[in-house]
Amino acid sequence: MKRPTTFTPCVGIYMLLLVILAACNGSKEAPPFPVTASEFKQPITKNFEFSKTDTIVWTTKAPANLKPIPIKKFDWNKLPSKPVDLGLPVPFKGISDAKPFSLGELPSIPFNIDSLAKTELTIKVTILGEPEIVKAGKLNNQPGATRGVMTAAGLGLPSTARTIFEDSKGMLWIGMDGNIARYDSENLEIYGLKQGFKNNSVGALFEDSKGRLWVGNAGEALSVIDFKGKLIYEISSSFPTSNIFEILEAHDGKFWLTNQNIGYDIIDLEENSIRQITPDDGLLGTFTLSIYQDKDGLIWLSSNGGANIIDLKAGKILQLTTENGLAGSFTSGFYEDNEGRVWMGSGNGASVLNADRTTISQYLNSELFEGMNGFIATVQDSSGSLWMGGANGVLYQLDETNGLLQRFNVASGSTGTQAILDIVEDNQRQIWVAVAQGGLYKIDPNSGSPGNFTVADGLTSNEVWETLEAEDGKIWIGTYLGIDIYDPQTKTIQNLGRAQGLVGDRSSRLKQDSKGRIWSLGDNAGLSIIDPIKQTIQQLTTVQGLETNSNHGLVERADGEFWLGGAEGELTTVNIEDSVFKYHLPSSAENVFRNNVIVSDNNNIIWVAGIGSGLQRIDPTTNERVFITTEEGLISNTVYSIVIDNENNIWAATDLGVQFINIETNEMTTFTTDEGLAANDVYALALHNGEIYTGTSRGLTILRAKIQADQQMPFWEAKTIGRTQGLDLLDFSENSFTFDRNNRFWAGVQGEMLTVMDALVVDSTSTPTYVTGINILDQKQQFYDKASLEANRIGLDTISGPNSNDFITVDGIEKDNSFITNEGVNWNTIEGNYNMPVGLTLSHTQNYLSFNYNGTYFANNDRVVYRYILEGIDKNWSPISQEKVSENYRDLPSGSYSFKVASKGFNNVWSEPSSFNFTILPPWWLTWWAYLLYALLLLYLGYRVHLYQRARTLEKARKNAQLIELEQAKEIKKAYAELKSTQSQLIQSEKMASLGELTAGIAHEIQNPLNFVNNFSEVNRELIEELKEEKAKPKKERDEKLEEELLTDIDQNLEKIAHHGKRADSIVKGMLQHSRASSGEKEPTDINVLSDEYLRLAYHGLRAKDKSFNANMETNFDDTIGKINIIPQDMGRVILNLITNAFHAVQEKKKLGEKGYDPIVSVSTNKTRNGIEIEVKDNGNGIPDKIIQRIFEPFFTTKPSGRGTGLGLSMSYEIVTKGHNGELKVTSKEGEGTTFTIVLPPTKEPKKAKKTVN
């Protein structure tokens, strides 16, 4: 089981999209209707092989042992004879010559319609209730009636039927005592008292030009039913009325009605009047039955005194009586046939006026229509046959084209008056006959009208086992009591029995040989050979040479040899002329089965069908034999019958079905009940007009192969003649089929009767099929047309309720509590025979539907099959079924639907599909505006989500930004710290770098004082040695002056040593001072000394690095400056930096090799008003304008990477400006040199200031 889906908004939206997509899909077209579809399967064809060949060995009977064949004489005239009516037509004798006729010469009297007696109509209006619908029963053979007459007694009519009428929509109406009913072959829709219909005996039904149904009563009432308004108009007046048998709407809109015993009534609805025409007005009699208006407008009225022809224009009545050529004075019916002839029935027969009204002929009952009494109703059917009904229940069918006349005894008994007033051919060519005294009958002239004949009809025995049409056209009927021989000419049966010379009673197999003799087999006493001409019977038994007396199969070969099949497998050949008898007995291993049928094919090959042994194929010239049995694919070895078609193929009937065996292709095609057989046990076979007639135990199934244009295989159709078609019994007798020269079918059935069936009329008409109802939520719904109801009720004063005398207000439609009204089902109007709604729209809750449907199969309404499709939901047509209601469609989605249904009946022709359209509305939440709403909601939702998402994103971005900022801040902080430390490191490294640069210079600077120290100390030692030498000399030799001089020198030298020692000391101190981190303390410093010191240091440093370096140093110190307060380390660094740069600048320029260039770096100090200026000047290349702005930026350097930190000048700038509140200025001229000037503010030292002032 599938897990219920969790409904999430996302899924919802997805589903919504799906629904929208589905809604946009539109309705699906149904596949085309499969016209060849059948409720039966198509037969299966399989290959087969014959068995192995063996050879038959014949034994010849010794002639010496044979006795001569006894011959019995019989006399046709002395055979017992009985009249038998098998309902077969007889040749129409024709009529005597026509006599001249002229309407103008008829006697006439003046006639004025306005001078007729007239009175007002009283019209009572009653609501017409919904009819009671009952399932109709079946029509059955009318006992005692002629073959083909079926009675509607079993139809289930509520009361005695007296009249029948077909309305303009093809529906049959039956008028009864107190009721009328509409009949559609499936149901009866009955209107009676419950429906507000009051009429005790319906004599006439008539549909007027407005579709209203007029119901004439044999009693006092006339009702007009308005179905559109659902009203019954009961029309009455002060005039007496009686039997209304015929109603006519004249061209002028007036209604003419018979009023038996009075004359005719003329009703003018516009005038609300009724007039009566009686013998007083010139009518020839009061017994009136028929009205007819011809194309000239003449109104023909029948009466018991003759025909009255009213010429309204001329204002006269023409009187036509026997004196003017009428066959009888009691005129009973008028009918204009297709040729324009007017048939005028009378008690003695019909008088027929030709189309020109120039001749009159008489069709006298006494001459032509045996047994007919009176001549009332005449109808010409669609095949041209005229059907004439008499007053005694006798009906004649006159087929003028074929010159055939057939009499039908319709009503049983034929006692008393059985007036056939109505003959109707319905739209399915069924002839309906209503008898005014009660009784409704039907004849189907197209479905064979099978008859059921027994001893009661004149047969000698009910055990009919064989039929044969002899060369003379007589039908030989083989029974267990001899042979009944029917003579169609005399309509008699003669019996030929054992008494007349047959060897035995049983005659179950009859064959006529090439000499016209009829062989009678089937009795176990032997066989009889009857010569109808010589009127002799030869008796052939074992005594005369037969191997067995019990023979069933018989065939005559071309050479005159007869083959006989014995009851226990014997095969005997008979040469009767030469008395040669040969036989073959089955071996014990073979069979002891009856060789039931023997036939010879076009190649003179013998086929033997055995009941139990299958088929044997014997070549008589070689005596070679092969079998076809179940081993070879035969459906059963019990083969009752075989026939051979024109192509030499075998049809075999077995107890398990029928097989078609194609000898050429070695194929077998099998037919069973699945393929349409009425039953699988098939006892008789006949090929006729390309159809295969199979006699089963449950009826006669006719197989027909329909060649399909685009298919190799034919399409097989099957139809079965059964009880509905008129067969009383169904189990056909073995091998009893015969088709006579009139294509009439003869057969024995069930050993109990003979059936005779006319040739089936090829019928390719399709039968109207209707959707008859719709069931909503399993309830059948009645629809009505409110607008039509209202329109048809306008102007009415009062309407009675159907069941009582309560009145309904005129403007009101009766209250309707039906489902469709309460549930708000919508439709526009109704249409068709079943009031189906047009434009039906159902709500989504009413999507549980089924449909009723019906084909109006007035003929053969059994085995009608249907298939339907609900376009919009079904992909294919439904399976073929006899159901008359569709499956229940549940949970139909909203959309447009078309229910289509088609039917197929006896003739295997599918009807045009009938369709019914409706719409299921979507629930409001699936309508377009709901979708619109959803779309808007979706948009809104999307918008909200968008807003939310945006807000969220923004918030996120903000937070991220914050984080990033925070991070950045941290990083900045860190970087700042790092930078700080890097800076201090850089500063330190800058210091150390410059220290490095200075080292060499310092070393050099130290070297000089050290040299002095060393040299002077050495010199002193020499001097001291010299002094000592002098002192060691005797006094006199001593040079005192020298000694003094020496001591002075020594002293002087020591002074020099001390001086240079100090000098070195100060240099080292300065260096250490430089390398030391700045104390940050300002102290009084001699800026001149500082500058000089660093100038030297720088010079020697550079020299040390670059030996070629040389430059002139100039100093110009202002000695008045004195000491100023500075941070010596820092300021020294600045000066060193500036001087180093200056040296670099001049060195750069010198490298260019300019002639006469004298690199000069000068350092000067100057005391000004603004403070102290220290100027470092070079005559190098100068600084380009472009970069002079940037030289104080940190890390800015023009030196190659790795050669300078780029911090020197920026640090110098910092030190001067921030550390000392001074200024560091630069002026430069490209190509000429640069001057850096440090301007330090005056030292605020009071002492100094005083001094300065002083």
Next chain:
Amino acid sequence: MKILVVDDERDVQLLFQQRFRKEIRNNELDFAFAFSGEEALTYMDNHNQEAVLILSDINMPGMSGLELLEQIKQNFHKPPPVVMMITAYGDKENYDTAMKLGADDFLTKPVEFGILKEKLKAML
């Protein structure tokens, strides 16, 4: 014979006078001192090429010893004085330049007075 010592270090005069005290007393050597290149040239002009041997430092503010050498070798020919260069920077470049300019000898500081005495005695 006169020897002109050119050095920016003034104490060089005292040092030389002390070191060559005996030779000076014995008038074996006669020293003159100049404290820059320019001063040396002035001396040379004024004393008419009195000095026959010139001892010059190279690294001096103003005119360097090498420039002085060049001047002497170009301007003073009768007789051409012997010029000995003394420098703290006894590198090859200095040496080559000095030799190219016509220096007669090249001494590096600190001067070994013993060796210098020998050279002077030998030269004279």
